[in-house]
Amino acid sequence: MSHRALNGVCHAWLQPGGWGLSNAGLITGRGESLLVDTLMDVRLTRDMLAGLAPVTADKPITRLVNTHGNPDHWFGNQLLADAEIITAEAAAREMRAIGPGDLLAMCAGGAFAHEVFGRFAIDEVVPTYPNRTFDGRLDLDVGGVAVRLIDVGPAHTAADVVVHVPEARTVFAGDIVFAGTTPVVWAGPVGNWLKACRLLLDLDVDTVVPGHGPVCGPPAVRAMEQYLEFVLDEAGRRFAAGMPFADAARDIDLGPFAGLGEPERLAVNVHAVYRELDPTLPPLPGPQAFARMGEELS
């Protein structure tokens, strides 16, 4: 994990790796900073805050934005309990619905979930929820730096906040962008995620900090569009042909996307498309989703 200064006001905290290892961001203004996301557990978040301390010493973190409700973006919130903690309304609801106890139960009940989340100190997490929520958009001033929050969800989850810093031509995309690794469609619809990608491209930024993967730019957003269009098309054709969901993911040849990390997420993504095409199909509960992905790898 490492700190990277991107320009005068934006910084990234990067955690290369697979499941549960996410990126965070920092926006600094006069006398204060805004943190974009905490990490999967308190230890990782404490290390990050120590790593960012040279920057935040005279610009303390007064505000935190959680981009969405997945644990790897807010389970470290308890270290910033005194800050204003902001997220979208629907993301706050997801945080209250799925907490550390649910994740621990999932790890105890499933081999693949344990394999990917067992290494994090989830038992130390005390859920610390946002104390300010918004719908749609929210404009902030961080020590003289204009910061725009836009909820572009539902897409990856029920709400997905992107954090745009126009003067730095930078956007913190949260999990709307996975760079070099497979995105996972927990909520969908996929069409709305594609719209979110279009919005990101229309922001006309140079720098994109993805939720996972290295710092990138607009080409990584276009690569996301291509993967999502591929899944819509491949899953849609198999749905139309009457192929059961359980067979569809295995039947798809990933072709140009075969090199992306965590390819097992295709199973969840195919299910999201099947749900869109057959609204009577209920969402896959977390434990089942991880079991399916584990089977995908076996």
Ligand SMILES: [Zn+2]
């Ligand atoms: Zn994530």
